[in-house]
Amino acid sequence: MNRSTFSWRGTPIPLREGESIAAALAEANILTFGHDGGGRELRYFCGIGACQSCLVKVEGHIVEACLTLASPGLDVRALDD
Amino acid sequence: MASLPALHECDVLVVGGGPAGVAAATELSARGLSVQLVEQGARLGGAIHRQPATPGTAPARLAVQPQWARLSRAVAVAKLSAHTGCVFLGVDSDGLSLVEDRRSGLVSAVRVSAVVVAVGAVERIRPRPGTELPGVTTAGGIQVMLKETGRAPQGRILVAGNGPLTIALAAQLARCGNPPLAVLEAGDPLRHLAAVLALMRHPRLVREALGYLRAMRASGTSWQRGTVLSAIARHGSDLVATTIDRAGGKKSLIVDRIALHDGIRPNSFGLPKAAGEIKGTPFVIHAGDCREALGAVSAEADGRRAARIVVARLRGNAGDVLRLEATIARERSAQHVLARLFAPRNTANDPGDWHDDALLCQCERKSVADLRALLGGGDQLSPREIKLNGRFCMGACQGRFCADAVAELIATERPGTPRPGIPDLTGQRWPLRPVSIASIIGDRLASTAQEEK
Numbered sequence: 001m002n003r004s005t006f007s008w009r010g011t012p013i014p015l016r017e018g019e020s021i022a023a024a025l026a027e028a029n030i031l032t033f034g035h036d037g038g039g040r041e042l043r044y045f046c047g048i049g050a051c052q053s054c055l056v057k058v059e060g061h062i063v064e065a066c067l068t069l070a071s072p073g074l075d076v077r078a079l080d081d
Numbered sequence: 082m083a084s085l086p087a088l089h090e091c092d093v094l095v096v097g098g099g100p101a102g103v104a105a106a107t108e109l110s111a112r113g114l115s116v117q118l119v120e121q122g123a124r125l126g127g128a129i130h131r132q133p134a135t136p137g138t139a140p141a142r143l144a145v146q147p148q149w150a151r152l153s154r155a156v157a158v159a160k161l162s163a164h165t166g167c168v169f170l171g172v173d174s175d176g177l178s179l180v181e182d183r184r185s186g187l188v189s190a191v192r193v194s195a196v197v198v199a200v201g202a203v204e205r206i207r208p209r210p211g212t213e214l215p216g217v218t219t220a221g222g223i224q225v226m227l228k229e230t231g232r233a234p235q236g237r238i239l240v241a242g243n244g245p246l247t248i249a250l251a252a253q254l255a256r257c258g259n260p261p262l263a264v265l266e267a268g269d270p271l272r273h274l275a276a277v278l279a280l281m282r283h284p285r286l287v288r289e290a291l292g293y294l295r296a297m298r299a300s301g302t303s304w305q306r307g308t309v310l311s312a313i314a315r316h317g318s319d320l321v322a323t324t325i326d327r328a329g330g331k332k333s334l335i336v337d338r339i340a341l342h343d344g345i346r347p348n349s350f351g352l353p354k355a356a357g358e359i360k361g362t363p364f365v366i367h368a369g370d371c372r373e374a375l376g377a378v379s380a381e382a383d384g385r386r387a388a389r390i391v392v393a394r395l396r397g398n399a400g401d402v403l404r405l406e407a408t409i410a411r412e413r414s415a416q417h418v419l420a421r422l423f424a425p426r427n428t429a430n431d432p433g434d435w436h437d438d439a440l441l442c443q444c445e446r447k448s449v450a451d452l453r454a455l456l457g458g459g460d461q462l463s464p465r466e467i468k469l470n471g472r473f474c475m476g477a478c479q480g481r482f483c484a485d486a487v488a489e490l491i492a493t494e495r496p497g498t499p500r501p502g503i504p505d506l507t508g509q510r511w512p513l514r515p516v517s518i519a520s521i522i523g524d525r526l527a528s529t530a531q532e533e534k
Contacts, residue, residue: 018134047222052477
């Protein structure tokens, strides 16, 4: 099994190949993904890209953490980073 | 990862890689049409067939597992062109189908003759204080992550709401080594004898249900029927759930994770209207749970049915759909029985009892109190005005998790007036998913450059 990591807000997080950013953060017991512009706490909720609560920033793009694969070396930030 | 050619013109665009979309795409391909399938996630499968990240680590044997094996084989045989990480945005005013590649942020605009939309279902979630807290998710959200990782969430889990998905999840969590403390169920299926007998006509469902209940009993998960979860609060790192039983008795449960589920409804928000007759726009048909939420067996039949209707439309020869419609009808009657079985008996979560500080619109942080104030303001606001003035259904989820509850509360506060339609509340224009302005503009610049060459 790959022992690689991606970066969440500057902190290395272990990832398993093929799993989403949301799954990796859940495994690392990270439940809060920062806040959006309206002050809402972002986090994993529906898992199917519908609720838009798990938004994170990957290389400048805002994406759903539940739909986006974690990959080695990926730089992932919260929206308010 | 091999990169696929960019989206190009073809006969049919199929949106969604679950059982309906894959069945439609393989059927269309087998009948000689050129097909491209777009899927928002990293892999095909949809929600019910969410694939494990590591092949072979599927945590729970699904009753419909053979379906995915069959559909995957059909995909391989058809050499289907599937664009993952791509989100369908809708059909624009020029009749072009817009798809955003989430990895690159680029939007493609393609001309196709037909679009099959198979974007599945979303869960209903009633407004409760604390639904917005981290650690609170939908039951389906836990299910897909469990299927993807083979692992249950850590800590003490509570599953709450209404409907058979809650007991399926409880059994799956048990099989992954972390059974929930309890499943709170607003209905009382065991008391509804007539519906239990009716369920006997659907042996597959009976076997499934008994299997789930056995797993729950073996792992000590209590099934608290006639009980609702009325509020969630955060105390330090714990979540405190307030429950109300049929006698009105209140209890508190201290947990780490709460999975909510109050039913399933089609993800029909913002979809381009089916069967467009306007010249220059594609023929649109909806298939699977997004047309009618009847589950995976119906979805596959509905996908094939949609494909045959498209073939008839584009090639003129009628495909037989009677047997497919019989399958769909049988699944519909099964869902009706389940709905009767699980009809809520505890009404403590009806609109009249919704807490003022429960959020109705999580995206814009608008509460039940905010809507009550807006409705009590004297003017008879239209659904559109309620949206524009109150910001309900105006957020990033585009009404997927609030529109039903908003409509319900409006109907409760205005007895005697017809319930507002969901499209009146949410609007009906593309994009049907949020897309950045940069992505849209990027495409226009790219296509302008192409024309100038």
